Amino acid sequence: MRPPLNADADADAGDVVDARADLIALCERGLEWHPDWPKSRTDVAELRLAAVLVLFGVLDAVPAGTGGAVPRDLDVLLLRRAATLSSHAGQIAFPGGRLEASDAGPVAAAIREAREETGVDAAGIEPLGMLPPMPVPVSKHLVTPVPAWWSKPSEVAAVDHDESVEVFRVPVAEMLEPANRANTQHTLGDRSYRSPAFTVGERLVWGFTALVLSRMFDELGWAERWNPERIVELDDL
Numbered sequence: 001m002r003p004p005l006n007a008d009a010d011a012d013a014g015d016v017v018d019a020r021a022d023l024i025a026l027c028e029r030g031l032e033w034h035p036d037w038p039k040s041r042t043d044v045a046e047l048r049l050a051a052v053l054v055l056f057g058v059l060d061a062v063p064a065g066t067g068g069a070v071p072r073d074l075d076v077l078l079l080r081r082a083a084t085l086s087s088h089a090g091q092i093a094f095p096g097g098r099l100e101a102s103d104a105g106p107v108a109a110a111i112r113e114a115r116e117e118t119g120v121d122a123a124g125i126e127p128l129g130m131l132p133p134m135p136v137p138v139s140k141h142l143v144t145p146v147p148a149w150w151s152k153p154s155e156v157a158a159v160d161h162d163e164s165v166e167v168f169r170v171p172v173a174e175m176l177e178p179a180n181r182a183n184t185q186h187t188l189g190d191r192s193y194r195s196p197a198f199t200v201g202e203r204l205v206w207g208f209t210a211l212v213l214s215r216m217f218d219e220l221g222w223a224e225r226w227n228p229e230r231i232v233e234l235d236d237l
Contacts, residue, residue, distance in 0.1 A: 019074050020128070022220050023056065023147045027129025031219045033211070047135060047142040051106035052096030053077070053114040054212065055125065057150030059169060069222040072173050076213070077150070078205070079117060079158065080166040092205045094212070095120070098141070106130055106144035118167045119159050124152030131216075136208055145212050174200050176217060181226035184234055197232050204232060 055077040078092050095114035103109040107127045115122050131145040158164045174180060175198045183194040184206045196214035197206040205213070217223040 019056065019070060020149050022222075023149070024128045026216065026219055027131060027147055030132055031215060033132070033134050033215060044135060044142060047140055049099040049106075049133075049144075050097060050136075050141040051099060051110040051113070051144045051146055052094035052212075053110040053125075054094055054145050054147045054216070055114065055120070055150055056147070056172070057153050057169070059171060060153075068173055068176055068224055070172050070176065072171060074172045075169040076172055076175075077114075077118070077120070077156065077167070077169055078209070079164040079168070082161060082163055082165050091207055091209070092203060093209050094145070096143070096146075106133075107146050110144075110146040111148075117159055117164050118156040119154075120156050121152070121154035124150060124154050126151045131212075134208070134212070143208065145216075147216075170200055170203075170205075172217075172222070175205070175213065176222060176224050178224055178226035181228075182230040182232045183228055185231050194228070194231075199232065206232070206234070 057075055057077070058071075059073045059075045077095065079095055080092050081090060095117045096110050097113040097117075099106065099109040100112075103112060107130065111122050111125055111127070114120050114125070126149040128147045128149055131147065133142045133144040135141075136143050156167045156169075158167050180199050182197045182199055184197045186193045186195065195206065196210045197204060198210055198213070199205075214223075
């Protein structure tokens, strides 16, 4: 694991370039997903292919500087899924969805879905690569995360309220604050599993989205020391 970027308190514009370079390097070397994540007995060949866009950018409204391991103005684009959906209802998620026959692959699918869900201008998105696909048994999908850089940010909003009800940009430094880190706990059969979560303001990021971000932050060397014994009970939300 590389040292955290921006260790020096005197951050400059080069820090954001480093963040982009880190993401490219991560895509090139890949990673393994959390070994404690519940394994599906479903044959991977039976899962439907999907992709999500993990879109990082620079917030204009946030002053540049360090927020620990990353610049304070580094952010990631997320949305809240509609409460009426059959799977992952009401959860905070990345833009994305199922691959269609017209898509050239996961990258094209992730960008198309992001455009359809948030109205983001695809011309301002620079794909940085792909991460290994992850099985998501609850929705029977094999999901490929597509890290990308928002080279020219555009206005975003929930386009189809049957799919999503809120679109927002979250500063990465806030997600990495130790006080904003936690675990959720799930029981499957006779085993209990813990999965990463982020509590930022009144929002809770958990499930697939939190697992992807947590593993990425660890592998990028951006994560700060936090207390994994802090448990967020989903039943209380």
